[in-house]
Every structure is written in C-alpha cells, then in structure tokens.
Amino acid sequence: MKNIESVVGLQGISKRFGDFLALDNVSLEICSGEFFSVLGPSGCGKSTLLRLIAGFEFADAGELLLDGRDMQEVPAYRRPCNMVFQNYAIFPHLSVADNVAYGLRNLDLSRAERGQRIKDMLDAVQMSGMEFRKPDQLSGGQRQRVALARALVRHPKVLLLDEPLGALDKNLREQMQQELRQLQRSVGITFVLVTHDQEEALSMSDRIAVMANGRILQIAAPLEIYEQPNCAQVANFIGDMNFMPATTEEVLDTAGCRVQVEGVGCIEFDQSLPREAKGFQHRVAIRPEKIRFSGERPADGICMHGTVTSTSYWGDQSQLQVTVDGCEAPIVVATHNLSGSDGGLPSAGDRIWLSAKRSAFLRFAE
Amino acid sequence: MRMAFSSGYLLYLYLPIMILPLFSFNDSYYISFPLQSFTMRWYDELAADPSILAALVNSLEIGLITALLSTALGVLSARPLARYRLRGQASILGIIMLPMVIPELILAVSLLVVLNQASLGIGKWAVILGHMLICYPFAVAILMARFEGFAIELEEASLDLGATPWQTFWRIVFPLVMPGIVASFLLTFTISFDEFLIAFFLSSDEPTLPVYIWGQLRFPKKLPSALALGTLIIVVSFLVAGFAEWLRRRHEASEGLP
Secondary structure, three states, rough: OOOOOOOEEEEEEEEEOEEEEEEEEEEEEEEOOOOEEEEOOOOOOOOHHHHHHHOOOOOOOEEEOOOOEEEEOHHHHHEEEEEEOOOOOOOOOOHHHHHHHHHOOOOOOOOHHHHHHHHHHHHOOOOOOOOOOOOOOOOOOHHHHHHHHHHHHOOOOEEEEEEOOOOOOOHHHHHHHHHHHHHHHHHHEEEEEOOHHHHHHHHHHHHEEEOOOOOEEEEEEOOOOHOOOOOOHHHOOOOOOOOEEEEEEEEOOOOOOEEEEOOOEEEEEEEOOOOOOOOOOOEEEEEEOEEEEOOOOOOEEEEEEEEEEEEEOOOOOEEEOOOOOOHHHHHOEEEEEOOOOOOOOOOOEEEEEEEOOOOHHHEOOO | HOOOOOOHHHHHHHHHHHHHHHHEOOOOOOOOOOOOOOOOHHHHHHHHHHHHHHHHEEEEEEEHHHHHHHHHHHHHHHHHHHHHHOOOOHHHHHHHHHHHOOHHHHHHHHHHHHHOOOOOOOOHHHHHHHHHHHHHHHHHHHHHHHHHHOOHHHHHHHHHHHHHHHHHHHHHHHHHHHHHHHHHHHHHHHHHHHHEEEEHHHOOOOOOOOHHHHOOOOOOHHHHHHHHHHHHHHHHHHHEEEEEEEEHHHHHHHHHOO
C-alpha cells in the first residue's frame, strides 16, 4: 500500500469537548481505493474522527489532508468526501430519486448526465424501480441502500460510513457486509468505516485502526491485528484472549529469552521484549481457539493440566472454562462442534490436558 | 355512566354554541322561545353595516400581522432553544412563557398606561404589540416541539451533499418544519382574532370585531345581527381549525421520521 497515494492524511489531530479529550494526537494515512475501518468501543473517539474528516467538527490541533489538500478552512459542503449516517438521515420529504439527486444539484452536470448517474447508482445498489417511493415506504435495508447511493452518486474521493449496519438485524447485516465490500471493489472509492463490531471490521477491511480513549493503538491488516496485536488492549478488544502472569527467567544471547509462565512452566521465546531483564513481570497470552484438549497427555506442544469448571454450548462452537494447576486466572478453551452429537466434550469436574503450539503464545509487557 | 358523562359534556359544550346560529335565523329581536319564522334579515343587515366591515378588516389585519410576526420570532427563538443547550435555558424559557400566566387585564392596563405615558397613543398597532406578547409563547411552544423532533443529521447530510447552509435551510429545514409554522400561524391568528381585553383597552377608535360586538350589545335591536356575526365567526373558526388539523395529520402520515 505504501506506493499508492494517500487520500486521507491526519497529522497529530487532537479534539477536546470541554474537559473530555475525544482525540489525542491521532495520525494516520489512508490510501486510495482502500477499505479502511476504525474499530473501537463506544466513546473511543472513532465517530469524532469521522465527523472531523467530514467537516462537522474541527480539530483543536493537527493537520487534516483530503486528496492532498489542507481541510482546516474548508466547510463540510466543499469537501471531497461523503458520508453514510448511522441512522441514514434520508430526507423524509423527498422520494428515493430526489434523495439521490440531492447531492447532484450543486454539481455542474447536464440533465442527461444527472439522470444517467442517478439511474446507474440506483442500479448499483439494486434500488431501480423504487425511484418514486417515499422513505417511509422503505425497509431498513432499503434506506441503507438509498443512503449509500446518495453519497456515492457524487463520486467522492472518500466515502465515510458511520456504523452503517448497526441498525440492521443479523442476517441482513451479513448480507449488506458482502454487498458493501463488493460495491467498494466495483466503484474503487476509498471507504472509511467506523464500527464497534470486530467481525465486521475483520471481514471487510483492507486495514483496521483500533482505537481506545481517543488514541490509535494499532493500524494493521485484519490478520495482523488478530494474530499479532501490539498491546494487551488490542488483544483483549479483538476476539477473546487468555492472559497468564509470567516472569522472565533469563535473557538469552540469541536475542530470545526463557520465561516462567504460571500454569504452563517454562517457555522459550525467540524474541525478547524491549528492556527485558531477569525477573521482568509481564503477561503471556493465548487465544481460546488455539488450545486443544485431550484426556491423555499429548506427545508434543506446550501442555497444561487442569480441571474443567464449566462448559457452554454456542451452537457452532463450545467453550470450556478450565482451572489450570498453578494458574489463578481461568483459561477458556474454544472448540468447533465438528460432529452433530455431543462430540465427547468433557463435563465439569473432569481432569483434562490442554496443549498449544509455542507460536500461538503471545507476550505483552504491561 | 361514561356515556352519560360524555353526552352531558358534549351538550354543555355545544348547546350554547348551537343557540347562536339558531337565533340568528329567527325573525325576532328577542332571544326567547318559541321561535318565530325563518329569516336572513340579520345577515343582510350585517352586510349593509359598514362599521362591522371596518371592524372585521381591523381584526383580520391585526390577526395576520400578529400571527406573522410572532411566528417569525417563534422560529428564531425555537430553533436555538431546541437545538443547543444555552446558558440559562430554563430562565429564558420561563421569561418567554410568562405572559401565558399574567392576567390579560393586567397586561392590557399596564400597556395602556405605558403607551399613554410615553405619549405614543393607541390604536391598531398598539393592539398588535399587545397580541404579540400573548401569542409569542404559543408560537415558541409549538415550534420548539417541531424543531425538537427534527434530526440534526438531516442538516448535516444536506451539508455533506454539497448544499450551503442557506440552501440547507430552504431545501430541508423549512419544508420539514412547515407544518409547525402553519400550526403556529393559525393558532396565533385565532388567539388574536378572539382576544377582547387587550383590544378593548388599546384599540381606540379602530375596534376589532369582538370589541365592536361588545359595543353593539348595548342596543337590543342590534343583538340579532351580532348573533349572525357570531355564527359566521364560528363557521370560519371551525374551518380554519379543521384545515390546520388536516394539514398536521397529512404531514405526520407522510413523514415517517425514523
């Protein structure tokens, strides 16, 4: 992505509402044609970030570039971006076609060109034939499509989406995720999606920025965000994570180190953490689905022995809560329910062995 | 029991109003049963009386100007009050709504005293001033409800789609608060049109319709034509109120705000 031009650039952006610091020195670059998601819990500043790009808020400090131009003095109605609002904000007194046409009124287009653009856009979001419907005659999914068409018909450089799928029920949401991704590929416009739904972000994005308390914690591709979170906060927010207290036993000459992990024993890692030394207290983490369980001690991998405290059935998977000998924090193990019937899940009270590959273990300094 | 109460209430409400039209078609100076023969005489007399027409014109003029001004001021006040959290919001609202609880008699007398002391004289424009004082709170209350139901995202969406703030107001805000503006206009007009006390004190030699009717009551022979006039006012009021309600419902039905 490095050699593709950047369409959105934020440098040291800060925004304060009274005493509340909504954005704290945020910097990021979004590339042309990228599907970029901003993921974080509610109140983390992600919506403020989007509204700042759109021009509904102005930064207290920092620089915002859109398509290479500084946006500090540019009002919302002159910016090369358009937004899909959380509640869609469809104009209730205008028909579907008039809603879509609204953004073209201030563009210098011929009548024919205008009509063609509206028609093409309604086709693209599968709303042709509904031109004359009023918004109150539309379902939630249809309103969503109108909101998309209305924003995209202006051919913006960047499309901003503020939790656009939050109001839809689960099946429709999954369908719209697919459509949104396909639409983005076909129009080639940069999408910036704000969401608190990690699955949505992981499945749709080229890159994700994870935010908390007004700061960006990590910007990376979905795979890296999930497999190599750069801090415990990201690891905790994206997916589930088991944490175990650990102490460094020895920093090795090979840049690696040997670590004593509660409930696990000794693990050797290839890389040591910054400023790591003997006796360094930190945490080792592993995702629930990367742990296997068995009745007998497995021949390979890193093993733990413990007692099942409870099991829960989630349909596609089951989870075991296990108290591992020598570790206070309960360890969660997730397993896919491959066979239809009770696939030999242990029950509470059973003694079981857990095992995982060494590469599945992550380390966090804090 | 419920039926009895409702019908009793309806009778109590409408019987006196029904008496008015009834006797306006009755061929007698005296309002008493039994009824005499049917006549249109009082309506003819009404049409032939230029001073009634003048009073009607005064009332319409005062009503329209009052409605226009208080609704316009209402829009300007209701928008920020509904949209932003202002410093001292509660006290601002309290002061705006205060004239609703001050007795009109007191308002009328004090206005009279002040205007005379300032040697500004009285007349139609003084009535308009007084009426605006009592109409403005109603306008603000109606319009605030309208602005509060209005999603700010719609304005942002309009800006986002390239419309300037001025275009946004005319293309989005104005059409959507229009039912509130119409409702406020009709209500303030009705209040001004019906109002007696302030008009009585301040209208001087330019009487409004209610003041004129009151003046006519001293002459028994004029009473039937006052009834005829009252009948016309009732009919027009029902039509205006019905129209306002129809308009409001139509907009509510076609809106479907999320």
